[in-house]
Amino acid sequence: MAGFSWTRFMAVLKKEFIQTKRDVPSVIMAVVMPVVMLLLFGYAVNTDVDHIPMVVWDQSMTADSREVVQALRNSTYLDPDQYVQGYGEIEDAMNSAKARAALIIPPDYGKAIQGGDTATLQVFVDGADPTTARAALSAVQAVGTERAWQLQSERMNLQGLGGAIGRPIEVETRVWYNPEMKSTLFNIPALIGLILQNVIALLTAFSLVREKERGTMEQLVVTPIRPVELLLGKLVPFVGIGFVAFAVALLMAIFWFDVVPQGSWVLLILLSILFLVTILAIGLLISTIASTQIQAMQMTVLLVLPSILLSGFIFPRETMPLFLQALGGMIPLTYYITIMRGIFLKGVGLEYLWQDTLILLVFLVGILTLAMKKFKKNLD
Numbered sequence: 001m002a003g004f005s006w007t008r009f010m011a012v013l014k015k016e017f018i019q020t021k022r023d024v025p026s027v028i029m030a031v032v033m034p035v036v037m038l039l040l041f042g043y044a045v046n047t048d049v050d051h052i053p054m055v056v057w058d059q060s061m062t063a064d065s066r067e068v069v070q071a072l073r074n075s076t077y078l079d080p081d082q083y084v085q086g087y088g089e090i091e092d093a094m095n096s097a098k099a100r101a102a103l104i105i106p107p108d109y110g111k112a113i114q115g116g117d118t119a120t121l122q123v124f125v126d127g128a129d130p131t132t133a134r135a136a137l138s139a140v141q142a143v144g145t146e147r148a149w150q151l152q153s154e155r156m157n158l159q160g161l162g163g164a165i166g167r168p169i170e171v172e173t174r175v176w177y178n179p180e181m182k183s184t185l186f187n188i189p190a191l192i193g194l195i196l197q198n199v200i201a202l203l204t205a206f207s208l209v210r211e212k213e214r215g216t217m218e219q220l221v222v223t224p225i226r227p228v229e230l231l232l233g234k235l236v237p238f239v240g241i242g243f244v245a246f247a248v249a250l251l252m253a254i255f256w257f258d259v260v261p262q263g264s265w266v267l268l269i270l271l272s273i274l275f276l277v278t279i280l281a282i283g284l285l286i287s288t289i290a291s292t293q294i295q296a297m298q299m300t301v302l303l304v305l306p307s308i309l310l311s312g313f314i315f316p317r318e319t320m321p322l323f324l325q326a327l328g329g330m331i332p333l334t335y336y337i338t339i340m341r342g343i344f345l346k347g348v349g350l351e352y353l354w355q356d357t358l359i360l361l362v363f364l365v366g367i368l369t370l371a372m373k374k375f376k377k378n379l380d
Helices: 004-022 022-043 064-074 087-095 109-114 130-159 184-213 215-220 227-255 266-287 291-308 322-328 332-346 349-377
Strands: 053-057 078-083 102-106 119-126 170-174
Touching: 053 064, 053 087, 064 102, 064 109, 064 130, 064 227, 078 130, 078 266, 087 102, 087 119, 087 332, 102 130, 109 119, 130 170, 184 227, 184 266, 184 291, 184 332, 227 266, 227 349, 266 291, 266 322, 266 332, 266 349, 291 322, 332 349
Parallel strands: 053 078, 053 102, 119 170
Antiparallel strands: 102 119
């Protein structure tokens, strides 16, 4: 066995340093990714839910009703800052996710409080997100209990009673969309989008890079094929693959997890195709930037992790700092998750989802245009 040669070792070491120096994207990712991931996890991973948007239908319009609203606001768990004038407006606010909870104060609330009777408050909670729903229910019950004890104490002191008297406030709660607050109903629709994004983006990102590594890109360059024709030709087959993957995931959700869409199937399929094409465009953009399959995989990972943290897949976006909410707004999955949960859980239509749909269209046009320009530049 030959002895260890420091000369040969140093030669190999020098070669590797030179190759590493030339592979600038990998070096940048190795340095930047830990910093970015730590910041994302540090700020985005927040299980504390507060400042839940709430609408109020105050039919009493008395000092007592305003005290209840202020007590909810002081808890910091709820933001009862939107006032409505009927159940129709409450339903609109809940369907559009402008509110996660609703407080209904009956007309006789102030009269019941002043007359020593039991006053009833009605609270609706959006159960589509079980974590937020539980936090809202806990906050409402806690505030209601505290306010009831305050009134009970005041009545006892006023009447000079030593024993307990009737409960001054009763809080009736009702959970919409997901009454049992099952996590599967909340997670499965979003999980379909996350899986489609990760699988399809990775497959598409490898498409052009594979041509580069095999040396067949040069053969395509000398043909009369235009860049747009080549990109679209590579895009269409993956649309079919993506739709098959979507169909499999949808069937699994329905027949295995018993999570059935409550809204329009046609709308679900059309908007899912829109999302698929958008993700395919992202994969093509990655493939035009990356030089190797390893670089393409690294760039795809940079897309995957922020999507899990910032899209609302696990953690409510309302609890994140504003700059992270803005970053999450730059991820197409954020809007697709809203679409999926809206159709699966709430059964809403395009009248509530048109904004998310429009943003996905803007993403698609912008990313596809950028990918074509980048690819044309590489060919030149």
